[in-house]
Amino acid sequence: MGEQTWIYVPEKGASDDSERADWTGRIWSEGEQTVRWQFEVIRLTEPRTIYDQGVFQGALPVSVLVDHQRPATLVRPIAFLVDPGKSGTKHPYLRTRLTGSFQALLTGRAVADENEPIFVGMGMESETFAAWYGGRSFDDTVGEDHRTTSIEIRKPEEELVVVPGLGKVTAVRSPFVQRGHASSEVRTRTVLRITFDQPRSLSEALDLCLGVELLFGFLTGFRPKFPMFHLWGAGTEGNERVPQDAELELGGVSFRPDKLPHFLERMHMKGRDAAGLKEVLEVYAANQFDIPTRIAAVQIGRWFGGTLNERFASVMPVLEELLKARFKSGEETSYLASEQAFFDYVDAAEDPAVGEFARKHLEVKNKKSPGLPTLITRAIKVLNDAGFEFGADLPKRINKRRASMFHSSPLIDGGDVQAFYEEASSATAMLTLLTLRDLGVDLAPLSGHYPSMRDLSQFMKHPNSSGPIRET
Structure with a gap:
């Protein structure tokens, strides 16, 4: 079982029944090769609503407060256990406990309708995309004794392409220095950002994040744990439009606990042939259901x-x-x-x-x-x-x-x-x-x-x- 996080789940406004109590509980992820989001919530109830699932009914998005502080959304939750507890003179208070799973966690924004187009872009710092995009953002010089004598940091590199059916895609490769009190580490950060050609719903953004990550994992033959995806919408504060960021963590996706493969162990990389960033994303954008379906089947067949x-x-x-x-x-x-x-x-x-x-x-x-x-x-x-x-x-x-x-x-x-x-x-x-x-x-x-x-x-x-x- 992964690290557990407390959640508060308000019921007010979920239906015409305003007497139902709010829920409190926890969420966590588990699984050795498949991350599965799990939840468990509990509340006081009345006899007539003891089996009522409240806002968890129907697998609709559920708005919560993560750690009782930050807005979030449980995406497509399903309760597979409804526990009414005990009753009798020794148990004068009735309660209902739900246990179930959900497909993804969106932190930073409460979404009531997963089909409402509210997001204008997404970004990710993905191991699979970095493996496919390749390259380094620094040069090291080795002396005659085979020891590194100097490290030169390169300027950030940016590639911008426009993909029909997707939007403006930006790939950024930049150096990153992790400083410590005794040593420092220099590595290359590779980030992919997509500014959508039109606002996307949570449902569409979820499929897009899944599809793009599967795409680059397939091209490289590398399937690590999924990264954190960043989604942003456009909100209004006063007379100014300000970004509203949220983090999306997917569940139910299989992965392999492998390290980043050597470039000779990758099936394909940018620059090996004519299939560059624009080309592969254009094919994906034109086949956003077909390509992930094939990739998922291949991964089951291979791994x-x-x-x-x-x-x-x-x-x-x-x-x-x-x-x-x-x-x-x-x-x-x-x-x-x-x-x-x-x-x-x-x-x-x-x-x-x-x-x-x-x-x-x-x-x-x-x-x-x-x-x-x-x-x-x-x-x-x-x-x-x-x-x-x-x-x-x-x-x-x-x-x-x-x-x-x-x-x-x-x-x-x-x-x-x-x-x-x-x-x-x-x-x-x-x-x-x-x-x-x-x-x-x-x-x-x-x-x-x-x-x-x-x-x-x-x-x-x-x-x-x-x-x-x-x-x-």
Whole structure:
């Protein structure tokens, strides 16, 4: 259990019942590889409201005072235990205790409606973004005895890009000196700020923070604990507009307790190819649901899936949707669109009997929809042309595994484990590489870059067949 913080939860104004008492309680985060926000609150009550959850009903934002002092919001809280306590002559006072979890903590601002557009920007100092952005803000000079003789601090560097659908994005790389009484530490701080193109709601800001952090973690192959996100809105004080800052801490997200990887162990970094800050964010902004969904599936397939069944079941549906979207020919896509339009027209008929007749008696013959093995074969050709080595037998094997997993009991015998492992790993590798390709990453240098994808090395070409990737 993490450090606990006291909270005060007012009930006034939550409903027409003004007699209900306010809550007091605590919040904390817990979990070894997944931070989960938990809460526990208690209040005095009356017999008729002893099971009433009050403001915690309906998973709506709950305004609280953290440590009974600072405004905050519990985002999407769910109470999974309602404890009415005891009653009787020895317990003359009735109370209700709630225990549950919530998705995120917004500190510094009480938000009543998570869909109201109130935030104008966000910022983060993220390990994953720093790993992808790279670079240092200082130069050190080493003498003949291999000891550091001097350290020269560089001026802060700033990059500004405009991303359609997102806003103005600023990356700042600057030196930071941590001074101590006996020694000092010089390090590079890398901060990403986004000024939205239009005000965003708490719900939208939450998805954006999650998506951007997942994006850079995916590009580098690095999934540490999520950072603190800073959100700011515009408020009015007198006749002046002043910023209203708040800190957002997400929960329910898996992470790995790894240190910052060496630059040779990162899948991708800014400057290695044409996929720079503007390019990758433009792809993300145009696919703000699709890209995080793929990344989440990849992370389960590579790191967080407990069993082969869980890994394959998480990756395969997402991979299949991607294959259908990317590897159908123009003729096939046009045919399927016409087929869908026809049946939509039939279903819209005023007479329900027409639609019923079509469902029972109409059948499409000579379909042009490519099967899953065909789509996998096309994808494998693209990846193998970039230097990877996916086996020609994988399309049929993956298709067969998919059928056995999703249309029968997902049980395997001992002799089938190795084959299942290869199929699950190949599906994960394909989803990883095709997503990198969509983000504009050049796959050819990665085909022999073992340090960044050791867990998927069986699909890479022989070591030493290409030169090392150098830090820029």
